[in-house]
Amino acid sequence: MSNPTDSFFAALGRRGHEPLVEEATGTVRFDLDYDRGVDRWFLVLDRGDLRVSRNEDRDADCTVRGSRASFDRVVRGESHIYAAWVRNELRAEGDIRLARLVQRLMPGPPGAHHPRDFARRRRRPS
Structure with missing residues (x-):
């Protein structure tokens, strides 16, 4: 994979089913600008099943637009997608509920641990 965005979507497509978005049904198109297009x-x-494809220029329930550089920072965990929306680096149009659910699929900051893992370590006797 040549960039973080490509890697993110490739990994997302391999997930198959994601319980974090089981209440969601719809389509989201990401239009990410970069120097060559x-x-x-x-x-x-x-309902939790994920399918990813590339270069489909068709209507979607929600469209996320912005620069690929901004999206790269989000998928590397250097920025949070919500902060990118607040800074207007990324914009969502259409069914905003789907854009909010996509937040659940984004990686956390580098070195972050799941809260349950932290709780398990704290309960172990020393």
Whole structure:
């Protein structure tokens, strides 16, 4: 994979089923600008089942637009997607509920641990 966005969507497509978005049904298109054009990614959410394709220029329930550089920072965990929306680096149009659910699929900051792992370590006797 040549960039963090490509790697993110490739990994997302391999997940198959994601319990964090089981209540979601819809489509999200990502239009990400870069110096040579626009990367397009299409995400189908079907009650937790995920399908990812590339370069589909078709209508979606929600469209996320912005620069690929900003999205790269989000998928590397250097920025949070919500902060990118607040700074207007990324914009969502259409069914905003789907954009909010996509937040659940984003990685955390580098070195972050799941809260349950932290709780398990704290309960272990020394």
